[in-house]
Amino acid sequence: MRKSLFFLLIATCFSCGVDLDVLDILGTDQTIALTFPENDSECTEGTIVSDTQSELVFKWLDENNSSPYTVHLTNVLAASTETYDSNEQELAIILDRGVVYSWFVTGKLNTSSETWNFYNAGPGVASTIPLPAIAISPVSGATISQTSTTVNLIWQSEDEDNDIIGHDLYFGETDDPEIFAADILETRFDAIEVTSGKVYYWKVVTKDSNGNESTSPIFTFTVA
Template sequence: MTIACSGGGSDDGAPPPTNVDSPTASTLIFPENNTECNEGVILSDTESAVVFRWNASDNTDSYQVSLRDLNSGNTRTLSSITNELEITILRGNPYAWSVTSRSNVSTQTAQSEEWKFYNAGIPVENFAPFPADLIHPEMGSSIDLPSGNQITLDWDGNDIDDDIQSYEILFGTENPPTDVEGTASDSDLTVNISSGEVYYWRVITIDSQGNSSTSEVFQFRVN
């Protein structure tokens, strides 16, 4: 009698699965949040070179720095294998920046906080406010029509001089919105809405010296 032996599909030679640690988020160091950046090398009347610094994060092989021009809305993405990077930027201009930690052995990434700063330019006595951060409703969101047919717009405003005087809210069904829905001294405003409409809104921040900044446009749909 012949007995046949089968391997039974077992693959004893395969390596055991390994656990890969994901990168951790970095902590930003410089330029500091909501401040004027006075450090850097002046290259011309319009540009300076600033060294961006952040804490090294665990399980990280490289970093991706996102730098957003708050006046134009344009974002630059730059890479570094160390926890600092020199970047040439415009003088007298507001920016927001953040760092993404990446690993060569993991598809997971980790995102730092986003900080804002003004890059120093020709000395001024008073700075314009940072463009407001729109919070609620979120960009591209869909909401059910609330009872009372009203919703509260929320945003966050910041100014190096801490002298924000008022906000002007542009709101409507046209993109970009041009109608002034109202003004506010606090960072919220309740508006009337209707079912089936798409609304667009933005905020103009005004300080005590008459300086102003304009946020990006957010949109939301009412079901």
């Protein structure tokens, strides 16, 4: 498992200058901790089943033992999601090789995990799609101080092929925001007008030179 995003993320935070008006991150009720495959990584482990498929053991930790669990697994390229049940804190699943996946786990009593992404390495496709973008500033769920009338949105995007050509930004006051700006070359958009006392929603569609696209989760922030 190769994991480089953590170091890239730290470097991005310093180089891009995360907004200093981020006050805090709202707590969540996520109690299940994903452990493998690692977030935003290229997974080269697992058992090869065929030229196009491999078996991977998904693992997580849950101190509350909220079994039974459901693994929600999305093939990002196909935009299709399947669910798998498990009574243990791990589960072997056969995957397509050369595909980007996202996944999260839920348990009884509304327990859940974060959503993680990974690329299942292999010769399955000639081109990989970008990983879904990650919110850098404001982080999702943050409350920011209304020290000015604008906010800068900063995100992180990554592609195994290094062929990202642009981003489309969706932004607004509803949980299904409309397109705000298209074909953004940088991983930020500055000076967006905001109003104190409101909640805003945003997401990023990342595009590469082969026509592949990935859509981030919807991020939120509140202006104090």
